[in-house]
Amino acid sequence: MASIRFSVNGEARSVDTDPERPLLEVLREDLGLTGAKYGCGEGQCGACTVLLDGAPVFSCVTPVGDAQGHRIVTIEGLAAGDTLHPVQQAFLDEGAVQCGYCTPGMVLRTVALLRDHPAPTDAQIVDGLNGNLCRCSDYRRIMAAVRRAAAATGKKS
Amino acid sequence: MSAVNRREFLETAGAGLLILATAPFADAQRGGGAGTLEARLHIGEDGVITLLSGKIEEGQGALTELAMAAAEELRIPLAGLRVVMGDTLETPNDGTTAGSGTTPRTVPLVRRAAAAARQLLVSAASRRFSVDAAGLEVRDGAVQSAGGKYSYADLARSPDFAAASKEPLSANIALIPVKDWQILGKPQVRLDTRKLVAGAHRFPSDIVRPGMLHGRVLRPPSYGATLAAVDLCEARKMPGVTAMRDGDFVACAAPTAFAARKALAAIAPTAQWKTAEQPSSDGLFDYLKRHARPEGRPQGQSRGSVEKGLAEARIRLKASYQVPYVQHAPMETRAAVAGWQDGQCTVWTGTSNPASVRQQLAATLGVAQDRVRVQVPHFGGGFGGKHTAEAATEAARLAREAGRPVAVQWTRAEEFTWAYFRPAALIEVEAALDADNAISAWDFTNYNSGASALDTPYRIPNTRVRFVASDSPLRQSSYRVLAATANNFAREAFTDELAAAAGMDPLEFRLAHLENERIKNVLNAAAQRFGWARRRKNRRPGAGIGLACGTEKNSVVAACCEVEVDAASGTPRLIEVVQAFECGAILNPAGLRSQVEGAIMMGVGPALREEIRFKDGAIVNAGFGDYQVPRFRDLPKLEVVLLDRKDLESAGAGETPIIAIAPAIANAVFDATGKPVRGMPIRAARG
Numbered sequence: 001m002a003s004i005r006f007s008v009n010g011e012a013r014s015v016d017t018d019p020e021r022p023l024l025e026v027l028r029e030d031l032g033l034t035g036a037k038y039g040c041g042e043g044q045c046g047a048c049t050v051l052l053d054g055a056p057v058f059s060c061v062t063p064v065g066d067a068q069g070h071r072i073v074t075i076e077g078l079a080a081g082d083t084l085h086p087v088q089q090a091f092l093d094e095g096a097v098q099c100g101y102c103t104p105g106m107v108l109r110t111v112a113l114l115r116d117h118p119a120p121t122d123a124q125i126v127d128g129l130n131g132n133l134c135r136c137s138d139y140r141r142i143m144a145a146v147r148r149a150a151a152a153t154g155k156k157s
Numbered sequence: 158m159s160a161v162n163r164r165e166f167l168e169t170a171g172a173g174l175l176i177l178a179t180a181p182f183a184d185a186q187r188g189g190g191a192g193t194l195e196a197r198l199h200i201g202e203d204g205v206i207t208l209l210s211g212k213i214e215e216g217q218g219a220l221t222e223l224a225m226a227a228a229e230e231l232r233i234p235l236a237g238l239r240v241v242m243g244d245t246l247e248t249p250n251d252g253t254t255a256g257s258g259t260t261p262r263t264v265p266l267v268r269r270a271a272a273a274a275r276q277l278l279v280s281a282a283s284r285r286f287s288v289d290a291a292g293l294e295v296r297d298g299a300v301q302s303a304g305g306k307y308s309y310a311d312l313a314r315s316p317d318f319a320a321a322s323k324e325p326l327s328a329n330i331a332l333i334p335v336k337d338w339q340i341l342g343k344p345q346v347r348l349d350t351r352k353l354v355a356g357a358h359r360f361p362s363d364i365v366r367p368g369m370l371h372g373r374v375l376r377p378p379s380y381g382a383t384l385a386a387v388d389l390c391e392a393r394k395m396p397g398v399t400a401m402r403d404g405d406f407v408a409c410a411a412p413t414a415f416a417a418r419k420a421l422a423a424i425a426p427t428a429q430w431k432t433a434e435q436p437s438s439d440g441l442f443d444y445l446k447r448h449a450r451p452e453g454r455p456q457g458q459s460r461g462s463v464e465k466g467l468a469e470a471r472i473r474l475k476a477s478y479q480v481p482y483v484q485h486a487p488m489e490t491r492a493a494v495a496g497w498q499d500g501q502c503t504v505w506t507g508t509s510n511p512a513s514v515r516q517q518l519a520a521t522l523g524v525a526q527d528r529v530r531v532q533v534p535h536f537g538g539g540f541g542g543k544h545t546a547e548a549a550t551e552a553a554r555l556a557r558e559a560g561r562p563v564a565v566q567w568t569r570a571e572e573f574t575w576a577y578f579r580p581a582a583l584i585e586v587e588a589a590l591d592a593d594n595a596i597s598a599w600d601f602t603n604y605n606s607g608a609s610a611l612d613t614p615y616r617i618p619n620t621r622v623r624f625v626a627s628d629s630p631l632r633q634s635s636y637r638v639l640a641a642t643a644n645n646f647a648r649e650a651f652t653d654e655l656a657a658a659a660g661m662d663p664l665e666f667r668l669a670h671l672e673n674e675r676i677k678n679v680l681n682a683a684a685q686r687f688g689w690a691r692r693r694k695n696r697r698p699g700a701g702i703g704l705a706c707g708t709e710k711n712s713v714v715a716a717c718c719e720v721e722v723d724a725a726s727g728t729p730r731l732i733e734v735v736q737a738f739e740c741g742a743i744l745n746p747a748g749l750r751s752q753v754e755g756a757i758m759m760g761v762g763p764a765l766r767e768e769i770r771f772k773d774g775a776i777v778n779a780g781f782g783d784y785q786v787p788r789f790r791d792l793p794k795l796e797v798v799l800l801d802r803k804d805l806e807s808a809g810a811g812e813t814p815i816i817a818i819a820p821a822i823a824n825a826v827f828d829a830t831g832k833p834v835r836g837m838p839i840r841a842a843r844g
Contacts, residue, residue, distance in 0.1 A: 021415045029371070029413055034363035035356025037537070039488050040569040044781035047488055075356030088354040095346040095747055098755060099216025100353030101360060101488040101537030126789045133781065135488045135538050136216050137758030138751060139792045 009077025019065025035075035046132030049105035075104035090149035098136030197270030204310025211251035218748035230271030243533030257809025344747035362492035366562035379774030381433035435774030466598025466619030470589030489537025495552035496562035507536030573779035579636035582606030582643035607640025615670035638812035649820030687717035701829025705820035712740035716817035727841035741805035756814035764819035
């Protein structure tokens with residue numbers, strides 16, 4: 001057991017637990033943040049993606065001990081009150097959601113991609129999102145949502 | 158809905174009226190007689206209208222489509238409607254959500270119920286206004302006359318509504334005709350999208366109950382293995398852990414999933430298993446042929462005489478096709494939460510068949526069905542792979558043992574091993590061309606995978622098509638469009654071999670044999686948009702183009718594609734796809750486009766890579782690392798052409814759009830290499 005202190009969606013949190021537990025399970029079971037999903041448990045599908053100090057990580061293979069002292073952002077931390085994050089809004093406007101189980105991971109991965117590449121090429125989108133699976137296979141529409149988000153955030157800055 | 162259920166429902170939904178509509182489909186599924194009434198709509202005195210359907214939402218868009226259907230007939234905005242789905246206590250039994258059935262069967266039921274409600278509201282208003290119903294108009298959630306208007310909420314509260322609802326409903330309630338649709342037929346983003354992008358929706362694996370534990374189940378090391386002995390002591394020593402054995406069912410529940418895994422890991426080494434010999438994926442197709450059961454229940458039909466047609470042939474061709482087992486691999490693995498209270502069990506789970514899951518739960522738990530309630534939140538994908546009750550049963554058994562609610566979510570490896578698979582197929586086909594390059598005989602046999610789309614849409618005087626069951630080494634069951642994918646693959650690939658033997662363009666060859674105008678239309682639409690004729694003339698080295706078409710579930714599809722073939726490995730790369738699809742009058746063009754694009758890309762997986770491999774009773778590639786489903790890198794240039802036939806009944810679209818892509822790719826590889834393709838995953842033949 002250890003006391004893990006970290007920031008989650010801008011709030012200081014402390015969890016007394018085994019540091020070997022996956023960050024995903026601590027977020028879901030201890031902190032009630034169920035937006036990040038279990039998809040494979042081996043970093044192959046991206047459903048569990050969260051941001052650690054702004055960088056996307058597979059929370060299913062990240063021991064919670066590794067989050068000590070770091071900033072975590074989950075899908076629940078993106079919107080500002082009732083106002084969706086521009087990436088969430090783009091997924092909504094494009095209707096780039098079928099079952100929606102992969103969506104939180106896709107959205108967070110896109111947020112990170114657009115931070116590195118505010119105006120990504122299609123090749124950069126494919127490279128950036130290739131680690132995230134959508135079994136409804138709505139890939140064309142998700143690509144369109146990413147382009148739409150890039151256009152929206154580009155206009156703002 | 159029983160009287161008791163109705164009372165409970167009214168307690169949660171509030172006062173108001175339930176609109177009953179007959180449910181012939183559900184009756185047929187239960188084998189019962191005609192005429193039982195099922196509650197479809199509830200009009201609350203607060204004006205809130207609730208639509209009830211036993212169908213479930215798994216990303217295919219049923220929720221939105223059913224809501225659109227009800228809103229259309231009620232003439233209300235979509236936002237004015239609440240939808241309750243997939244709850245054995247509250248919703249009518251609409252049968253399983255499968256077989257593209259929601260659109261042709263449930264949508265009409267919902268429309269009839271909503272139209273009946275509209276009639277009731279008009280009748281109540283006519284009493285209030287003391288005018289004839291014919292002079293009233295229904296618009297924006299209100300019944301209006303020259304003299305004023307009454308909102309549905311006003312009417313629902315009025316004594317006139319209660320009086321009107323005692324009158325018998327007219328047997329022939331007019332539905333709003335297609336030409337007057339205001340909501341149906343217009344693109345509508347899925348109603349739950351906002352919640353999903355916010356991460357706020359609770360999938361079955363996200364359900365949390367007070368005091369809930371997390372469960373893990375001990376799995377056998379191989380198929381067919383039985384448990385001889387196991388020692389639960391080490392797990393029981395751990396704080397907060399429940400460990401149980403009931404026959405071969407061994408499982409642990411603990412306050413965290415992590416602790417449950419540790420508990421299970423502590424007892425797993427003590428388990429003694431008796432294993433049994435199992436076949437392997439090497440040699441699978443010989444195995445299926447050897448274990449064929451033609452004496453069983455052969456399905457299919459014959460026309461003319463195949464023997465005569467073949468004997469009189471100018472050209473005779475023969476081939477066999479192999480389609481391996483594949484898996485649905487939905488993003489959300491099997492998951493359930495179960496809790497018990499006063500001998501009643503409530504289960505939240507992802508299944509396409511809540512009524513059957515309730516039945517299975519009751520049977521396994523040894524309780525009456527009315528002691529079990531199954532609720533199905535919108536879940537993370539199924540594709541025909543979640544008709545069953547595994548996780549639900551496991552959670553319920555553990556919850557009873559622990560005396561607390563228990564959540565079970567399968568690991569990906571469990572899902573890849575213990576869920577069921579799309580059946581493997583061995584397909585043998587022989588055909589003949591006559592002196593006019595017409596197909597004169599067609600002999601087609603599917604071993605093991607099924608009879609869907611078994612018949613050929615081509616005009617052939619002598620045919621024999623058969624499905625012969627076999628002993629499947631793996632647990633197999635339904636997958637999006639069942640065997641239609643395998644049968645269409647073999648038929649369309651072989652059709653290109655016949656076209657080549659006839660020296661004809663594959664498009665011309667098909668059109669010459671097609672009678673179904675709807676298939677011709679999609680074939681022409683896809684070919685035109687793709688630029689088939691022009692691209693046949695201007696070939697790119699190392700690349701090929703192919704097309705395929707088909708029909709199933711009263712919808713029609715055609716795809717054209719271009720591939721490049723890697724000379725060294727024979728691996729094709731998909732460059733471009735144009736697919737045309739027609740399913741009658743389109744209900745939600747946005748939802749339909751998602752379904753069609755998703756089906757194409759899902760179909761690319763088995764076409765290019767997916768293949769379950771197994772050895773000694775275990776799956777060799779039970780993870781997304783080894784079993785490679787489509788990713789962003791596989792996305793070709795993709796265009797979908799939707800044909801809207803407002804003159805035809807609406808058909809479902811969740812399945813048929815998947816059947817054309819694999820044979821189109823196979824035919825493009827044949828075009829590129831000159832060597833025919835005889836199986837999936839598709840590889841160019843070497844040498």
